[in-house]
Amino acid sequence: MRNFGDSTPASATTSFAGLKRCVDALLYSSAWLAAAAVGLTWATFLFWRVDVPFRLAMLIFTATLFLYNIDSVLPYKYSQQLVLSERKLWMINHRRELFLLALGSLAVAGxxxxxxGWEHLLGFLGHLAAISLLYSLPVARVKGKWRALRDFPLLKVFLIAYVWAAVTVWIPAFYLSKPLLSPVVLVLFGRRFLFILALAFVFDIRDYTKDRLTGTRTFPGVFGVKATKIFALTVLVVSSFLIPQGVLxxxxxxxxxxxxxxxxxxxxxxxxxxDYYFALLADGVMLVQFLAVYLVS
Structure with a gap:
């Protein structure tokens, strides 16, 4: 006679392992992050009482997948295995799949x-793509060593915030023919820039040891983790006071x-x-922001 009691723990373990594999794939392939990019873009459209066009959402989703996954498979990242987190190990084990995902995403986005017909914005979108690609690729030779943009002292969090704010605020403004220098767009951009900047400091804290070992000077490495948190919270508070006209x-x-x-x-x-703290929660709070905007729209 079959003992169902003995099989239940094994079945539960198998189910949990399967769920974990799915969650790992969602988070570490940057699909969750790409969804957050779409969510923030949608939130901007909702401010003007318009839903994000599906094909534009797909363009932003696939472009984000490409940029983050092509960055994750760069050769230098596998020659500096100083801190092997669960996320990094997953990426090493799935490097080929991430590369193919990046290529497929690039094809769809292209x-x-x-x-x-986004060709008329090639210059604008091109400079965002250049910043994103040169973020991790060598761009200048400093003291005999090639440096990427992320290696310049204290710069990387501002680059991340700028690109995310530009994509999720300026692209909707372009699409709806809103002047980029109009007060409402400037406030939306500033609010989004500061919100992303505050979250970007969280990932500097995550990479504190790795950045110190590789010589990358970030806010936690220069000013300390506690000071970085205080600065990030200050930035977050300032962002909350940037309220676009028309918000009830x-x-x-x-x-x-x-x-x-x-x-x-x-x-x-x-x-x-x-790793889930950063990949699930820190990135996920951007989707919470979208849901908040969606509920009040």
Missing amino acids: LLFWLD HHSLLVLTVPTLLAGAIIWFADETRP
């Missing part, structure tokens, strides 16, 4: 770019939720936290 007062209560969550994530950030 096709959508051409079909939807009762909506601010809902929009405060992602700000409070982001503040908690920043305060409790530590390099010893598991």
